[in-house]
Amino acid sequence: MPFTPAIAAIVPCYNEEAAVAQVVTDLQHAVPGISVYVYDNNSTDRTAAVAREAGAIVRSESSRGKGHVIRRAFADVEADVYVMIDGDDTYEAAALPRMIETLHNGPYDHVLGVRRQATATAYRPGHELGNRGFNWLVGKVFGMSVSDMLSGYRVMSRRFVKSFPAGSTGFEVETELTVHVMTIRAPHSEVEVGFKDRPIDSESKLRTYHDGARILGLVAQLTRHERPLFFYGLIGLTLLLVASLLGAPVVAEYLSTGLVPRLPTTILATGIGVFGALSIVIGLVLDGVLRARREMSRLIYLTHPIPDAQGVER
Known part of the structure; x- marks a missing residue:
C-alpha cells in the first residue's frame, strides 16, 4: 500500500552549541518533514537548549562516546529511512535529498557520504592520509572497496539499522558500520558530499592518535570475528x-x-x-x-x- 516514508536524522552532539542549530535548520530545509533527533552526549554548554529551540527532538545519552549514542538511537528511533550526520556543521546537508533518492532508486540499504573538501583546511593534518590507509586495509581484509569508511554522514534503510549490532563505544562506530555493510553484503552506494571547516567556536572531539589506535584495534577485532x-x-x-x-x-x-x-x-x-x-x-x-x-x-x-x-x- 502507498505510504510516505518516515525519515529520521540522528545527530550525535557534545558541546556543539555553536553549530547544532545550523545543522538542524539545514536538515529541515533540505528535507521538509524530516524528524531531527539530537542526542546530547553530556554537553556542558547549551547544545540541548539550542537544538530544541531550532526544532529538534532532543534526547540524552549519559554514556560518553559516539558509539553509545548510535546504539541508543538505532534502538529507540522508528523510521523507514535513517540519516546519521555529525552535529559540527561540517557536512553538506544540501546533499541529503540526493542521498535519499539514491537509497530509494537502488534500492540500497546504505549510502555513504564520501567527503570532498570544500576548503583546503577541512581535514585536520594527517587525517586524510590515515583515512585512506584504513580504507585500503579494510578493503583488503573484507574484500570490498570503500572510499571514505570514517565518514560520519550516512543514509540507511530500516532493515540495515535494525540488524546492526552496534558494539562500539566511540568514533570507531563508523568502521563498524562499514564492516557491517561488507559482512551482510548489503546493497551499498556512495555519494560525494561537501566537507568544510568546523565553526570557529566549535572544537573537534577526535583525538588523532588515540582514536586512530582504537580504530585499528577494532579492525583487528572485527577481522578475528568476521574473518x-x-x-x-x-x-x-x-x-x-x-x-x-x-x-x-x-x-x-x-x-x-x-x-x-x-x-x-x-x-x-x-x-x-x-x-x-x-x-x-x-x-x-x-x-x-x-x-x-x-x-x-x-x-x-x-x-x-x-x-x-x-x-x-x-
Missing part, C-alpha cells in the same frame, strides 16, 4: 613456518646420523608446530560458527521491508 579462518589461519601458518625453520636442521641431522642432539630445539619446534596446527583448527571451527551466525543475521535483516523509488513498501 576467523583468515585471522587464525595466518597465525597458524606463521607458527608452522617458524616451527619448520627451527626443526629442519634437527630433522636433517637425525636423518644423517640417527641422533637428536639438540633436544630443547626439538621440543620448542614441536610445541610451536602444535600451536600452529591448533590455530588453524580453531579458525576452521569458528568459520563454521560464523556461517551460521551470518545466516541468522541475514534472516533478521530480511524481516524488514525497504521502500522502493515510488514509496511503496515491498
Whole structure:
C-alpha cells in the first residue's frame, strides 16, 4: 500500500552549541518533514537548549562516546529511512535529498557520504592520509572497496539499522558500520558530499592518535570475528613456518646420523608446530560458527521491508 516514508536524522552532539542549530535548520530545509533527533552526549554548554529551540527532538545519552549514542538511537528511533550526520556543521546537508533518492532508486540499504573538501583546511593534518590507509586495509581484509569508511554522514534503510549490532563505544562506530555493510553484503552506494571547516567556536572531539589506535584495534577485532579462518589461519601458518625453520636442521641431522642432539630445539619446534596446527583448527571451527551466525543475521535483516523509488513498501 502507498505510504510516505518516515525519515529520521540522528545527530550525535557534545558541546556543539555553536553549530547544532545550523545543522538542524539545514536538515529541515533540505528535507521538509524530516524528524531531527539530537542526542546530547553530556554537553556542558547549551547544545540541548539550542537544538530544541531550532526544532529538534532532543534526547540524552549519559554514556560518553559516539558509539553509545548510535546504539541508543538505532534502538529507540522508528523510521523507514535513517540519516546519521555529525552535529559540527561540517557536512553538506544540501546533499541529503540526493542521498535519499539514491537509497530509494537502488534500492540500497546504505549510502555513504564520501567527503570532498570544500576548503583546503577541512581535514585536520594527517587525517586524510590515515583515512585512506584504513580504507585500503579494510578493503583488503573484507574484500570490498570503500572510499571514505570514517565518514560520519550516512543514509540507511530500516532493515540495515535494525540488524546492526552496534558494539562500539566511540568514533570507531563508523568502521563498524562499514564492516557491517561488507559482512551482510548489503546493497551499498556512495555519494560525494561537501566537507568544510568546523565553526570557529566549535572544537573537534577526535583525538588523532588515540582514536586512530582504537580504530585499528577494532579492525583487528572485527577481522578475528568476521574473518576467523583468515585471522587464525595466518597465525597458524606463521607458527608452522617458524616451527619448520627451527626443526629442519634437527630433522636433517637425525636423518644423517640417527641422533637428536639438540633436544630443547626439538621440543620448542614441536610445541610451536602444535600451536600452529591448533590455530588453524580453531579458525576452521569458528568459520563454521560464523556461517551460521551470518545466516541468522541475514534472516533478521530480511524481516524488514525497504521502500522502493515510488514509496511503496515491498
